[in-house]
Amino acid sequence: MRNKFVLTFLVVYTSLSFAETIWTDGFEDGNISDWTITGTANWALYDNEFQAHTVDFSLQYNYQSPWPHDTRAITPEFTLPEADEFDFTWWWSGSYIYFVQVDNGDAFTEVRDVNGGNWIVLWSENDAGTYTGFEWYEQTETLDASWSGKTVQFAFHIIASDAHYWYIDDIELGYTSNPLDHITWGRIKTGI
Numbered sequence: 438m439r440n441k442f443v444l445t446f447l448v449v450y451t452s453l454s455f456a457e458t459i460w461t462d463g464f465e466d467g468n469i470s471d472w473t474i475t476g477t478a479n480w481a482l483y484d485n486e487f488q489a490h491t492v493d494f495s496l497q498y499n500y501q502s503p504w505p506h507d508t509r510a511i512t513p514e515f516t517l518p519e520a521d522e523f524d525f526t527w528w529w530s531g532s533y534i535y536f537v538q539v540d541n542g543d544a545f546t547e548v549r550d551v552n553g554g555n556w557i558v559l560w561s562e563n564d565a566g567t568y569t570g571f572e573w574y575e576q577t578e579t580l581d582a583s584w585s586g587k588t589v590q591f592a593f594h595i596i597a598s599d600a601h602y603w604y605i606d607d608i609e610l611g612y613t614s615n616p617l618d619h620i621t622w623g624r625i626k627t628g629i
């Protein structure tokens with residue numbers, strides 16, 4: 438009887454989890470005025486259906502001088518709600534030759550707490566291992582519940598001496614939460 442109760446309870450508890458989207462950007466509004474481009478400023482909106490994951494537009498890291506490049510494309514700020522975890526997903530496509538084979542550049546995805554935090558690397562093209570140049574890949578990085586309530590930005594960061602061809606598209610920031618995680622119910626848990 439007791440086991441049955443626990444099982445029923447766990448099923449109900451788990452099914453209460455939900456996912457919500459905070460923000461998406463596939464660049465199809467043809468406008469990146471809500472983004473901040475810093476450093477050597479080598480990121481730009483790119484209108485080319487053959488270099489977009491979906492439809493026409495993507496974000497392109499370009500080859501413009503002067504070299505070397507150290508440049509970020511930074512998202513708007515988001516104040517994260519109370520949640521169990523946050524997922525940041527994006528699609529990327531890049532040159533394998535420039536970034537890995539001759540290794541003239543490194544591509545990073547980063548996050549920071551706007552109120553005083555340094556940029557933290559979530560992912561780099563080294564993490565991708567062997568990939569095919571100009572194929573589109575989906576990547577998700579997860580932030581834990583300790584980021585709840587913080588105001589954050591994400592960045593695509595490239596440091597390069599002579600590299601080009603890196604594209605970003607279809608970005609999504611979301612969270613998953615179980616509302617029961619955020620109420621006090623120690624007595625119920627103890628009862629089980």
Ligand SMILES: [Ca+2]
Nearest residue numbers: 463489491494
């Ligand atoms: Ca697009």
Ligand SMILES: [Ca+2]
Nearest residue numbers: 464466468469
């Ligand atoms: Ca836009």
Ligand SMILES: [Ca+2]
Nearest residue numbers: 536540542543
């Ligand atoms: Ca590299």
